[in-house]
Amino acid sequence: xxxxxxxxxxxxxxxxxxxxGKQLHKEVIEMDSVVLERTECTDMAHVFEKGGEILxxxxxxxxxxxxxxxxxxxxxxxxxxxxxxxxLDYLKENEGQVIFLHSSFETIxxxxxxxxxxxxxxxxxxxxxKLYDFRLPLYKQYADHEVDCDDKSVEEIVSEIKSFI
Ligand code: S3P
Numbered sequence: 001x002x003x004x005x006x007x008x009x010x011x012x013x014x015x016x017x018x019x020x021g022k023q024l025h026k027e028v029i030e031m032d033s034v035v036l037e038r039t040e041c042t043d044m045a046h047v048f049e050k051g052g053e054i055l056x057x058x059x060x061x062x063x064x065x066x067x068x069x070x071x072x073x074x075x076x077x078x079x080x081x082x083x084x085x086x087x088l089d090y091l092k093e094n095e096g097q098v099i100f101l102h103s104s105f106e107t108i109x110x111x112x113x114x115x116x117x118x119x120x121x122x123x124x125x126x127x128x129x130k131l132y133d134f135r136l137p138l139y140k141q142y143a144d145h146e147v148d149c150d151d152k153s154v155e156e157i158v159s160e161i162k163s164f165i
Contacts (some may be wrong), residue, residue: 004091006139007101007148009122010108011080012149012157016101017076019158024155026100028074029067035059035078040057045118053121055083064090071095080121084136092142099123099161102141105132 003020005013014030021028032044038059041047046055060081067075068090082085092098103111105128112122122128140146143163149157 001065001072001096002067002073002099003161003165004096005074005076005101005141006081007086007100007103007149008105008108008135008139009119009128010112011079011101012105012111013076013079014103014152015154016157017074017162019154020161021074023158023162024071024074026074026110028076029070031060031063031075031077031081039065043118045120047121053080056080060084060087061090064088066092067091069097079135082135082142088142097165098142098144100139101165102139102146102147103148105129108132117152126151156161 003026005017017028017030020026034054035047036043039047039050041050044056053054057080060078061084064081064087071094071134075091077091078120087099109125112119121131145161147157147160
């Protein structure tokens with residue numbers, strides 16, 4: 001089965017994907033890392049400097065198409081994949097199960113403050129909150145399952161996901 005994790009920046013997709021991969025003995029693909037490899041960039045700020053947000057979105061579409069027939073894999077996506085419906089259409093192919101990791105903006109904000117990963121679209125709190133509000137219905141729309149992640153441990157979130165699949 002192809003498991004696809006979606007959610008806003010800082011919602012814990014990578015951490016959950018790693019733990020789920022360990023427990024289910026499945027390969028984990030980090031979409032952001034593959035974008036960095038393919039664009040030969042050091043981080044997301046570098047991608048945005050090189051080609052703007054559009055370069056990232058073009059790569060997300062190409063990779064989703066490349067992985068549409070994948071099976072037995074966990075794909076941790078970038079928070080912006082919901083901006084292009086075609087990405088989710090590809091990722092849902094071959095019985096892909098899309099799981100939305102839903103954290104509140106407050107939880108995400110606190111987490112991102114403590115993390116120094118460059119996030120070009122999370123520079124100003126107000127703009128990030130607008131983006132969060134805009135995307136929330138999209139994550140819900142594309143998800144086959146939604147996990148409420150606030151105040152839950154990694155172990156609790158992973159076992160909830162395992163109960164769906
Ligand atoms: C983005 C999310 C980031 C990364 C890029 C843009 C977004 O991934 O793809 O900075 O548009 O929400 P994470 O969700 O892993 O932080």
